[in-house]
Amino acid sequence: MHAFAALLDSLIYTRSRNAKLRLLADYLRATPDPDRGWAMAALTGDLDLPGVKPAVIRALIEARIDPVLFRMSRDYVGDTAETVALLWPAPALPVDPEPLSVSGVVDRLAHLSRSDAPAVLADMLDRSDAEERFALLKMATGALRIGVSARLAKTALADAFGLDVDAVEEVWHGLKPPYDALFAWAEGRGEQPTAADVPVFRPFMLAHPLEDLRLDLNDYAAEWKWDGIRVQIVHVGGETRLYSRTGDDVTGSFPDVASAFREPGVVDGELLVKGEFQGGALDAGGGAASFNALQQRLGRKSVSAKMQAEYPAFVRLYDILFDGAEDLRELPWHARRRRLEAFVPRLDSERFDISQVIEAEDFTALEAIRAGARDAAIEGVMLKRRDSPYIGGRRAGLWYKWKRDPLTADCVMMYAQRGSGRRSSYYSDYTFGCWTEEGELLPVGKAYSGITDEELRMLDRFVRNHTLARFGPVREVEKTLVLEVAFDSIHRSTRHKSGVAMRFPRIARIRTDKPAAEADRIETLQRLVT
Structure with missing residues (x-):
């Protein structure tokens, strides 16, 4: 636990991205299994310890020090974990000198009931110094906030063992913490995990802001940038999953969409809610309500039939990554677009349509079209190079986003x-x-x-x-x-x-x-x- 605590402490005070990558890579190379796997789960948001909630932590500290002092200190520090780590009093009785490990903490806390969690967590805090307490509380609540994104952590893992980060990202969601198979592959002790029969997440292709560029529409196609949430839909092995842009599984929030997508493949699109009075098949490019309507369904682990009926979700498709088992990502955009146009008619027309290409003679004409767009569900315009393959992350010169003026x-x-x-x-x-x-x-x-x-x-x-x-x-x-x-x-x-x-x-x-x-x-x- 001490090494993980030292890592978090260093990351918090490190601004340089490259320096953070080095710190993470050094830790992953030096730390044995399964500690490093559970550390990666904590860093990427894949660690869930339901027995420990912020209210439990507040109750523990307020039973040991003046609650007013704690609240005033929390208000000043701005972070509960840091405040508790610094204020936690020394135990009155001797404690077990055995040092804590990341895997030991996870194994113990993961199998606790909510009634048992406070006593066990208090014992762990008694056995830790301030730095370890901070790491323990951050890990237990799943709110690290240390300036490390999931993508950065995966990039560090790839750098540490000479792997391709997109290959790591591609199999990540098909694996479970502490990622034994992933580290076995990284160290040459096992085969590369595959995503052949598992509906895993692939990194999204992202866009750069257009800023002051003027593009030739002979080279770039224009589409509306819809104001929903970007989703990837994967159907493999009889199972469908929906992933957000960050790779979070949001299938539970949109079971109606998932159940309607039964065609083997992987598509990229914008998840929206149908507009008021919009029923039956979606029309060509309209029919979407504002983001405010979509918010009624976001973040819910389960959605009632009533809410599904009041806020019916659909997906406006932008791109296709796989058609069945065929990987289309190396094809240019215009070829993928033709494949998408052939794929969409096989889907439920009440749940899926295709984002229309904006017809404009030149960039000046496109400017005028964009300036006149104030539809509730339009956020701006996307410009995609017609010969661009589908590449995870942002690549200069390929895709641009041109948001409407605020x-x-x-x-x-x-x-x-x-x-x-x-x-x-x-x-x-x-x-x-x-x-x-x-x-x-x-x-x-x-x-x-x-x-x-x-x-x-x-x-x-x-x-x-x-x-x-x-x-x-x-x-x-x-x-x-x-x-x-x-x-x-x-x-x-x-x-x-x-x-x-x-x-x-x-x-x-x-x-x-x-x-x-x-x-x-x-x-x-x-x-x-x-």
Whole structure:
């Protein structure tokens, strides 16, 4: 456990991607099985220890120190695991001197009931130093937040043993922690695992932002960028699975889509919800509701028949990776497109259609088409090189995303809260509102991104110097500072008193030049609802 704790500690204070890769690779080469396998599971989000919940950890520490001291410390530090690791008192009685191992911790915690978990976890914390306690709590709750993505961890594994990262990614979801077969292959002790009979995830091909480029439409095809969630659908060996862009299995949230896809193959598309009054077969390129409707189903492990009926899901297909057992990824886009057009008619037309190619004479004409698109489900335009193979990750010059220009509104800061991680000492999460006709200020959104470090410090000073009241970790501030907020779209919401909810709000500018009374009204936002 000590080596894993030291790894996490080093990763937290390392900003360089290459340095992180070296730290991870060194750990994986030096650490024996199964510890390194369970460490990889923790780093990639594949470790589930249901007996340990944040509430258990809070109860343990508040039984040992003053609860007010803990909450004040947590508010300042910004991370529960770090706060508990530092505040945990020394045990009153001697403890077992046997050091903890990663595999030993996982094996013990994975088989505990929720009633037994507190005592066992407390014993482990008593036997650990502060660094090990931090690693233990992070691993137990599955919320590492150490600046390492699943892709980076897999890249480090590939680098450590001279493997191709896409080959690692391709078989990853067909294997279970602690990945004995994967490490046996990596060290030359076993055969390469295959994905022949298992519905595994393949890395998505991703796009670069278009920025200031102007492309020749003889070389690039244009499609709408739909505002849902990107999914990969795999049907192999009589089983269908849906994967999100990060490789998470989301089949349980969309059983209606999974059960309707019975054609052997692998496709890439956008998961959407049918628009209001949309029934029967999908039309050519429309029929999608806003992302707000899709959110009703996201993150659910099981979905009731009522919810499936109220929010019927479908997938608008972009690409095809496999047709049956035939791997099509090396084919150019235009050839895959023809295969996709032949594949889609074999699917249920109530659940699947194809993303239409935008017909435009040239790039100038495409600009005009994009500028006029304000459909609730359109996020922008995709441009795909016609001769591009399907390659996992981002490759320069092949695919571009050209998001539509954001909407903006001038809003008044109302509340602030400290952030997490390196922003835990600053008030960096801001709730902002707009005016009603009666002159009441109602919240319309919350944002924490879009600002520079200098602007963060300026806003933090404003919050501290203009606080009106405190509600736990939240500060209410004087309603005098205007923020220009950019957002992708806005939707009606019954959960918010204002009746609207922004999609991807971020702070575009701090409007110190504008009086709060001149900020936008909620009726202005309501006119932007899609």
